[in-house]
Amino acid sequence: MRTPPDRPGGDRHHTAPQEPLSVVIGAGGTGGHIYPGLALAEALRRAEPDAVISFVGTERGLETRLVPQAGYPLHTLDMIPFDRALGARRYLLPAALLRAGAQARAVLRDQRAQVAVGMGGYASAPAVVGARLAGLPSLVHESNAVPGRANRFAARLTPHVALAFDRSRTHLSGGADAETVGMPIAAPLAQLGRTARTDPGAFARLRERARGALRVPPGARLVLVAGGSLGADRLTRAAVELAGHWRAQRRDDVHVLIKTGPAALSGARARLAAVDGDERTARAVAYLDRMDLAYAASDVVICRAGSATVAELATVGVPAVLVPYPHAPGDHQRHNARVLTEQGAGLLLPDADTSGDSLAALLEPLLADPRRLAAMTGAADPGTHGAAADLLAARVRALAAPTAPSRHPREERSIA
Numbered sequence: 001m002r003t004p005p006d007r008p009g010g011d012r013h014h015t016a017p018q019e020p021l022s023v024v025i026g027a028g029g030t031g032g033h034i035y036p037g038l039a040l041a042e043a044l045r046r047a048e049p050d051a052v053i054s055f056v057g058t059e060r061g062l063e064t065r066l067v068p069q070a071g072y073p074l075h076t077l078d079m080i081p082f083d084r085a086l087g088a089r090r091y092l093l094p095a096a097l098l099r100a101g102a103q104a105r106a107v108l109r110d111q112r113a114q115v116a117v118g119m120g121g122y123a124s125a126p127a128v129v130g131a132r133l134a135g136l137p138s139l140v141h142e143s144n145a146v147p148g149r150a151n152r153f154a155a156r157l158t159p160h161v162a163l164a165f166d167r168s169r170t171h172l173s174g175g176a177d178a179e180t181v182g183m184p185i186a187a188p189l190a191q192l193g194r195t196a197r198t199d200p201g202a203f204a205r206l207r208e209r210a211r212g213a214l215r216v217p218p219g220a221r222l223v224l225v226a227g228g229s230l231g232a233d234r235l236t237r238a239a240v241e242l243a244g245h246w247r248a249q250r251r252d253d254v255h256v257l258i259k260t261g262p263a264a265l266s267g268a269r270a271r272l273a274a275v276d277g278d279e280r281t282a283r284a285v286a287y288l289d290r291m292d293l294a295y296a297a298s299d300v301v302i303c304r305a306g307s308a309t310v311a312e313l314a315t316v317g318v319p320a321v322l323v324p325y326p327h328a329p330g331d332h333q334r335h336n337a338r339v340l341t342e343q344g345a346g347l348l349l350p351d352a353d354t355s356g357d358s359l360a361a362l363l364e365p366l367l368a369d370p371r372r373l374a375a376m377t378g379a380a381d382p383g384t385h386g387a388a389a390d391l392l393a394a395r396v397r398a399l400a401a402p403t404a405p406s407r408h409p410r411e412e413r414s415i416a
């Protein structure tokens with residue numbers, strides 16, 4: 001039996017011994033939904049060590065690797081993607097949603113959950129539907145500057161909405177009452193941001209260790225090319241061209257680390273071998289499990305503008321060249337990118353203009369200008385991303401409280 005802990009921000013009410021906090025988190029598809037879900041899970045466990053946390057996801061996404069690897073059970077639902085389903089298969093969506101919602105309800109009941117949280121991705125809306133079917137409170141966290149259809153739908157089913165970026169408020173039903181908590185990011189990244197801002201000596205030591213771990217040649221500036229959790233072929237190709245260009249110039253003051261995604265690794269390595277056989281100028285890896293090391297070691301990051309990446313860059317303050325994915329629903333990556341470009345912490349490069357030549361033209365003057373790089377780092381506004389996991393966890397715990405305003409009239413109504 002759980003003893004009511006002495007809670008900072010103590011917001012659960014205790015009149016009698018009760019079951020442990022049990023929360024089901026719906027998150028899936030790509031890293032941008034799963035890592036924030038995992039950061040929330042960790043924050044819940046920090047606040048209530050005996051909390052029972054489970055995830056719902058699908059068989060198709062990165063969650064099948066990342067969630068069990070982090071030590072949490074994953075229950076899979078049969079759900080089709082919201083956006084692709086709209087087209088000719090639009091008529092399949094209500095039935096798919098109800099079926100997946102019923103599966104989520106079974107998980108919620110099985111786990112004796114008190115709250116469901118939708119973090120975005122395929123499984124997010126079913127988690128919220130499942131909570132409605134079970135008469136439980138739910139909360140939606142919107143991570144993008146422009147919400148996707150799944151979360152716009154889910155936000156109509158619950159009055160509890162939290163935002164990563166304030167600018168998405170106007171797109172959501174109930175958005176006016178939403179709280180901007182920031183994007184939950186992993187504890188090592190939040191810590192890296194704090195160290196970078198408050199302890200230059202410690203950060204310099206960390207940076208040296210990270211550069212060693214990533215095999216960055218001594219004295220070279222590191223350009224990290226990180227497409228997003230799945231990689232981005234356009235960026236990988238441009239980065240290989242850039243490496244070839246710098247290698248031809250015999251430059252030993254720059255090094256490119258290319259995160260390709262697993263599917264593109266062998267092709268990228270073959271192309272790199274043709275221009276830089278001994279990996280002096282560039283190295284390709286499939287995935288980086290330690291993004292904290294990668295950010296700490298980098299002088300510039302070239303990346304897509306997924307919301308988690310944008311929030312992490314704002315937190316750690318690494319200057320960025322952002323190449324928004326042009327087919328993201330609602331062009332949300334371009335809006336995400338603005339978070340950094342409007343601060344002066346990032347430069348925008350349209351996807352169609354991205355090549356080895358355009359990257360060289362952008363990066364060469366930038367890397368040669370340490371004051372400009374430092375100004376970009378200084379301009380990055382960390383906002384509340386470093387604290388977002390704890391802020392969101394406090395909201396979730398408040399909803400789980402027996403006397404909390406969880407049984408909102410909207411949650412009592414049937415969704416049918």
Ligand SMILES: CC(=O)N[C@H]1[C@@H](OP(=O)(O)OP(=O)(O)OC[C@H]2O[C@@H](n3ccc(=O)[nH]c3=O)[C@H](O)[C@@H]2O)O[C@H](CO)[C@@H](O)[C@@H]1O
Nearest residue numbers: 030031032033035228229230287288291306307308309328
């Ligand atoms: C193509 C597409 O539709 N992408 C969407 C997807 O992005 P996607 O999941 O690719 O990208 P994000 O940038 O949001 O998140 C990537 C996450 O994976 C981590 N990471 C990445 C690479 C790596 O090697 N190791 C690693 O740990 C990053 O640190 C970050 O935490 O979900 C995001 C959140 O809704 C959206 O904003 C993006 O538009």
